[in-house]
Amino acid sequence: MATETVVQEVARFAAGVRAGRIEDNILRDARRRVTDIIGIALAASELMTGYDKELGNSVFFEKGLHATSIAGTLGGALAAAMLYGLDEEGIGHAVAISASMGAGLIEANRTGGTVKPVHCGWAAHAGVTAAELARHGLTGPPTVFEGRFGFLRAYLDEGANAEALTRSLGEEWELPRVFFKPYPTNHFTHAGIDAAIKLREEGLDVEKISEIELGAATAVLRTIAQPEEEKAKPETGYAAKFSGPFTVATALVGGGGLGVSLDDFADEAVRDPAKLDLASRVRCVADEECDRIFPNQFPAVLRVRSENGEVRKARVSHNRGGPENPLSDEELEVKFRTNAGQVLSAGRVEELRAALDALDESDTVEDMMRPSRVEPGG
Numbered sequence: 001m002a003t004e005t006v007v008q009e010v011a012r013f014a015a016g017v018r019a020g021r022i023e024d025n026i027l028r029d030a031r032r033r034v035t036d037i038i039g040i041a042l043a044a045s046e047l048m049t050g051y052d053k054e055l056g057n058s059v060f061f062e063k064g065l066h067a068t069s070i071a072g073t074l075g076g077a078l079a080a081a082m083l084y085g086l087d088e089e090g091i092g093h094a095v096a097i098s099a100s101m102g103a104g105l106i107e108a109n110r111t112g113g114t115v116k117p118v119h120c121g122w123a124a125h126a127g128v129t130a131a132e133l134a135r136h137g138l139t140g141p142p143t144v145f146e147g148r149f150g151f152l153r154a155y156l157d158e159g160a161n162a163e164a165l166t167r168s169l170g171e172e173w174e175l176p177r178v179f180f181k182p183y184p185t186n187h188f189t190h191a192g193i194d195a196a197i198k199l200r201e202e203g204l205d206v207e208k209i210s211e212i213e214l215g216a217a218t219a220v221l222r223t224i225a226q227p228e229e230e231k232a233k234p235e236t237g238y239a240a241k242f243s244g245p246f247t248v249a250t251a252l253v254g255g256g257g258l259g260v261s262l263d264d265f266a267d268e269a270v271r272d273p274a275k276l277d278l279a280s281r282v283r284c285v286a287d288e289e290c291d292r293i294f295p296n297q298f299p300a301v302l303r304v305r306s307e308n309g310e311v312r313k314a315r316v317s318h319n320r321g322g323p324e325n326p327l328s329d330e331e332l333e334v335k336f337r338t339n340a341g342q343v344l345s346a347g348r349v350e351e352l353r354a355a356l357d358a359l360d361e362s363d364t365v366e367d368m369m370r371p372s373r374v375e376p377g378g
Helices: 006-021 034-045 067-083 088-098 107-111 116-135 151-156 187-201 218-224 228-232 244-253 273-280 288-293 329-340 346-357 366-372
Strands: 209-216 282-286 300-306 311-316
Touching (some): 067 116, 088 116, 187 300, 187 311, 209 244, 218 282, 228 244, 228 282, 244 282, 329 346, 346 366
Antiparallel strands (some): 209 300, 300 311
C-alpha cells in the first residue's frame, strides 16, 4: 500500500471522527445536531493549532502573515466538508483546495487599518467555498502540504516539519491548550493589562505615576510598541487595541468587563487625556525572561515608578485565560454579557444565555442562532 500523504491522513482522521459522531450524513434543512457540529469543530481545530517550539516563534508571524486566517481556512474547509457529508477523498480535496484560498497580512497590527477583523470571516467563507467546490468535483493536489510547491514550503520554508501535522493525531489534542481572551485587544497586550490590573488592585496611586516600563518578548514589540509615536497616541479605538502603552494606561485607570472592555476602545475613549498622559509615560523594552517563555505564553513585566521614587513591579508569566490561569465560569459569563450586550437587548441576552445552557440537549443550532440575531435597528 502506498504511503499516505499528509492531506490523506488528515482526511482519514476527519472521516473517522464524523463516522463516530454523526448517525446520518444528510443535511436536513441545513441543520445538524449541535453535538455533532461541536465534534466536527474539535477535529478541524487540530489541523490549525500549535507553534513549533524549536523555532521559538511563529514563522507566519515573522513573515507578517496572519496564521489564523491562513491556517483557519484549512480548518474551515475540513469542518464544512464533514458537514456536507463528503467521503474521505472529498474531505481531502476540500482541504487541498482551501490551501490556495487563505490569506491575511498583519501590518494593520502595527500601523493601523481595520481589515484584520475580516480575516476570520474570510477564512470561514473560503473554507466553505472550498468544500462546495470539492462537493461539485473540483480536486486539489494530494501533496498539498509536503510537496515542493506545497503549503509548508510556501509559508514556512524548508524548515517546516510535515510529520508534525499528523504526529499523535487523534491521541494528543491541542484544544485544551486554547486560550479564552479576557480582553478585546491584541493577545500580546494581555499580560501587560494583567500586570496593570494587579498593581491597581494593590493600591497603586495612578495620579502619582512618573514613569512606566513595560517589558515583553522581543518579537512582540514590533506589534505593541512600534512605531512608538503611534502606539503612545493611537488615532482610533481599533489601533489602540494593538498598543502596549495605551492598553496598560487603560487598565491602570480602570475599565469595564474583566478589566478593559470594548467600550474602553471606542474612538472617543482613546482621546481621554488621562489615558493619553499615562500612555506617554510608558517605555516598552525587551525582557530576557519573557523571551525565554515566548511563544508558549505571551508574558510581560510592568515596573511603575511613582513621584516619590517608589518602584512597584508585577510580572505575569502565564496569561489570564490560558490553561495555567483559566477564567472562572463567573468571569466567562461577565465576558459573555459584556459583549452580547453591545448588540442585543437585555431580554435577548438572557434568551441566548438560556439557549447556551441547553446546548447539549438541543436538536439544532437554530435554537442558539435565533436569539443571537441582531434586531432591526439594533
